[in-house]
Amino acid sequence: ITLIGRRKLEGSLYSNVSQEVVDFEKLDESVAAFQGHDVGFCCLGTTKAKAGVDGFVRVDRDYVEHSARLAKAGGCHHFVLQSGKGANSSSRFFYLRVKGEAEDRVQAVGFDRCSIFRPAVLLCDRQESRPAEWMAQKFLGVVALVFPTALSVPTVTVAQAMLNHVVMPGKEGQKVYVLENAGIHALGQAK
Numbered sequence: 001i002t003l004i005g006r007r008k009l010e011g012s013l014y015s016n017v018s019q020e021v022v023d024f025e026k027l028d029e030s031v032a033a034f035q036g037h038d039v040g041f042c043c044l045g046t047t048k049a050k051a052g053v054d055g056f057v058r059v060d061r062d063y064v065e066h067s068a069r070l071a072k073a074g075g076c077h078h079f080v081l082q083s084g085k086g087a088n089s090s091s092r093f094f095y096l097r098v099k100g101e102a103e104d105r106v107q108a109v110g111f112d113r114c115s116i117f118r119p120a121v122l123l124c125d126r127q128e129s130r131p132a133e134w135m136a137q138k139f140l141g142v143v144a145l146v147f148p149t150a151l152s153v154p155t156v157t158v159a160q161a162m163l164n165h166v167v168m169p170g171k172e173g174q175k176v177y178v179l180e181n182a183g184i185h186a187l188g189q190a191k
């Protein structure tokens, strides 16, 4: 297992994985990091608030596409992309359009199998979350109790669903798999 990211993660949780620190602006310098993996999981993403409009497009679409291309060149045959609910390259809404464009570009890379996860609001304890996000998370935390699959999904559920998905055999002749929020819940709870 290789974690490819822009900074090294510290702690015993990561003691058994390789880590490659890369500069996503100069990703072609890190071709070797992408070599020799069967399956790739891409959870890259930022927010417009943090990165601005251009930065958001750069990270959520361009870095994602570039990573997918290097993974393919390195031998990866199954790519799993974390996208978002409502992603649609024809959408009038900026966020959904950029996410949809990223999906289209990753599909175009031509993996044997390409899986697109479209979770709703991700529930996690994020240190850097801003107060508005914190409020939304607390509120959704309650809503999520009442409507567990509609509006949100915990990050651990998404991770478990991704793992369960990649070990399942694909369907004959089907290359692209799209998992919506309800399907992620169902698959993420299966052991």
Ligand SMILES: *[C@@H]1O[C@H](CO)[C@@H](O)[C@H](O)[C@H]1NC(C)=O
Pocket: 012, 013, 014, 015, 016
């Ligand atoms: C790392 O591997 C060792 C040996 O297999 C295992 O005992 C340990 O629990 C692993 N650590 C983590 C964080 O997975």
Ligand SMILES: *[C@@H]1O[C@H](CO)[C@@H](O)[C@H](O)[C@H]1NC(C)=O
Pocket: 088, 089, 090, 091, 092
């Ligand atoms: C994507 O957005 C377009 C424009 O709003 C819409 O016509 C189309 O039905 C959407 N596609 C999906 C799969 O929702």
